[in-house]
Amino acid sequence: MRIPPGRPRWSRRKRRTIALGLLTLAMPLIALTYAAAHAAWYGGLVVLIEVFYHPLPYGAAVLVLIVLAILIGIRSRMTRTLLLVPFLGCTLLASPLALLSFGSMPLKTAERPAPGRSDRSLVIHEGAAMIDPLWWVSVDAGSGLAARRWPVGYFNGDAPDNALTSAQWDGPDRIKLTTQGGQVFVVALDPETGRPERQVQAG
Numbered sequence: 235m236r237i238p239p240g241r242p243r244w245s246r247r248k249r250r251t252i253a254l255g256l257l258t259l260a261m262p263l264i265a266l267t268y269a270a271a272h273a274a275w276y277g278g279l280v281v282l283i284e285v286f287y288h289p290l291p292y293g294a295a296v297l298v299l300i301v302l303a304i305l306i307g308i309r310s311r312m313t314r315t316l317l318l319v320p321f322l323g324c325t326l327l328a329s330p331l332a333l334l335s336f337g338s339m340p341l342k343t344a345e346r347p348a349p350g351r352s353d354r355s356l357v358i359h360e361g362a363a364m365i366d367p368l369w370w371v372s373v374d375a376g377s378g379l380a381a382r383r384w385p386v387g388y389f390n391g392d393a394p395d396n397a398l399t400s401a402q403w404d405g406p407d408r409i410k411l412t413t414q415g416g417q418v419f420v421v422a423l424d425p426e427t428g429r430p431e432r433q434v435q436a437g
Contacts, residue, residue, distance in 0.1 A: 246309075253307025260299040267292045273383070277429065280374055280381040288339065297325060340370055348406045353377050354428050356409060358401055367391035369398040371411060375428025386421055386430045387411050390437030398436075 270286035273279060286292065301318065308314050340361035348354040359370040371387040386409055391397035395415025404410040404420060411419040411434065419434040 249306055249309070253303040256299045256303040256306070260296045260303070263292050263296050263299075267296075275385060277382060277384045279379070280383045281379055283383055290339075340368070344401070345374075346401075346403065348403050351406045354406070354423075356401060356403060357383070358398075363390070363392075367397060369401075371398070371401050371409070373409070373423060373428050373430065375423075382428070384423075384429050385433055387419060387434040387436075389413065389435070392437055396437035 266282070266286045267289060269278070270282050271289065274283045274287050300321070304314055304317050304321075308317070340359035342357060343360045344356075344358040346356040348356070353376055355374045357372045357374055359372075361368045361370070368391065369387075369389040370385070371389075373384045373386055375382055375384065387398075387401075389396055389398040389411075391414075395413060395417070397414040398411065399414050400410070400412040402410050407423045407425050409421045409423065409430070411421070413436050417436060419436075421434060422431045423429065424431070
């Protein structure tokens with residue numbers, strides 16, 4: 235049956251159902267990305283961090299889903315405009331900050347198993363803030379889906395003395411971190427969980 239010109243293809247109920255479905259897809263993405271960021275900074279499941287700690291692509295996906303939900307779910311052009319203009323305007327204003335913060339995500343550059351322990355690894359990520367080199371040191375403890383990542387140290391090479399030059403095991407439950415300026419940090423780990431007793435920072 236041919237649909238007469240000007241007649242909507244979808245009923246109001248169907249449009250709302252599709253829009254709600256799109257928003258339903260967006261909400262878990264927001265929650266998982268937030269949870270992954272929290273885990274990356276404060277400790278959490280390795281699989282959660284590695285799969286969902288990618289703010290730019292997941293943020294773009296959420297943006298597309300929300301825009302589609304508005305376009306499909308709302309027929310009134312005026313209402314669409316009133317919702318989309320401020321939403322997209324805020325997105326454009328926040329984009330430069332997002333690109334500066336997440337445009338160059340840290341890359342894993344080293345993973346060193348603990349001596350005598352196959353369930354524990356020292357992990358180093360490197361990144362940059364504009365031209366300043368950055369290092370993140372963490373410990374992965376456990377195995378499989380239950381493995382957890384614990385942050386140990388953060389180093390900002392804006393001042394060369396704060397650059398990380400060495401990150402090594404000093405036994406199965408101790409990590410030794412050294413900066414270019416000769417500052418040495420020794421961090422003990424919980425023998426059972428691998429959680430560091432403290433987090434250190436230089437720069």
